[in-house]
Amino acid sequence: MAIQWFPGHMAKARRQVTEKLKLIDVVIELVDARVPQSSRNPMVDEITAGKPRLIVLNKADMADPVVTEAWLRALKREEVEVVAVDAKHSKGLKQLITGAQKLMKEKHDRMREKGRNPGPIRALIIGIPNVGKSTLINRLAGRNIAITGDRPGVTKRQQWIKMKGGEMELLDTPGILWPKFEDQLVGYRLAATGAIKDEILNLDDIALYTVRELHARYPEQLKERFKLETLPEDGVELLELIGKKRGLISGGYVDFEKASELLLNELRHEKIGRISLETPADHEMA
Numbered sequence: 001m002a003i004q005w006f007p008g009h010m011a012k013a014r015r016q017v018t019e020k021l022k023l024i025d026v027v028i029e030l031v032d033a034r035v036p037q038s039s040r041n042p043m044v045d046e047i048t049a050g051k052p053r054l055i056v057l058n059k060a061d062m063a064d065p066v067v068t069e070a071w072l073r074a075l076k077r078e079e080v081e082v083v084a085v086d087a088k089h090s091k092g093l094k095q096l097i098t099g100a101q102k103l104m105k106e107k108h109d110r111m112r113e114k115g116r117n118p119g120p121i122r123a124l125i126i127g128i129p130n131v132g133k134s135t136l137i138n139r140l141a142g143r144n145i146a147i148t149g150d151r152p153g154v155t156k157r158q159q160w161i162k163m164k165g166g167e168m169e170l171l172d173t174p175g176i177l178w179p180k181f182e183d184q185l186v187g188y189r190l191a192a193t194g195a196i197k198d199e200i201l202n203l204d205d206i207a208l209y210t211v212r213e214l215h216a217r218y219p220e221q222l223k224e225r226f227k228l229e230t231l232p233e234d235g236v237e238l239l240e241l242i243g244k245k246r247g248l249i250s251g252g253y254v255d256f257e258k259a260s261e262l263l264l265n266e267l268r269h270e271k272i273g274r275i276s277l278e279t280p281a282d283h284e285m286a
């Protein structure tokens, strides 16, 4: 079920994250490598202010590696480390740990100088729904743990999940934040990558947005996948052509809805290749 965010939910989610911040050393902010800006909460800087932060570009296996490199450079700043990870296949987890250790190095060095043992790094994973929080916690723990979000009215004792190597401990309830739906482009990017359910926005609109983006960013991959010699400039025509190529005709016309579903399905299942729908340059960050 899609999570609907209302002002009350937002305030509550924010309160829950703020409470947890008191317990931890490092915030691990998970975003989708294909849409790193759209898949983050715009208030995250403010909510987590003062805590060292590790930004994890997850699902890097599905994103364009060149664009991911650009994001790694663009997002890096003081007190912020950035790593690309494929949690599903346990790739990049070493860099993730190294990133967290870098953030804590000065503090830990000082503790060691005073003869104190810094112990494992305590971390909280936060991110919008579907970005891979549960998957990452399970991979870092090296075992399957039933991850539940915070339920309204249920106060549960926080548990620490020890990581395989002992370098880190994670809070067992990740912080769930909300994406910013007010911006339509953000909605389309999240819908295209499957982060939000199709019911929230019109399916045809999502597919049209997607086909136009693919045309602009990955024309060769689009041609190859759908065996197209040329790409019509117009998005509607392009989507119709794709439908026609796949025989999605009913009553003599291309079934636009079926063509829309097909395109989105193929994108989400990596049939069109590794695709990023957002670059630092789009946000004037490059």
Ligand code: GDP
Pocket: 058, 059, 060, 061, 062, 085, 086, 087, 088, 089, 127, 128, 129, 130, 131, 132, 133, 134, 135, 136
């Ligand atoms: P959560 O809502 O943030 O806890 O997200 P989940 O951990 O439930 O993941 C949502 C979906 O994304 C699941 O189908 C995962 O298998 C998938 N997923 C998570 N991480 C990755 C990744 O790095 N690569 C790929 N390809 N899929 C991933």
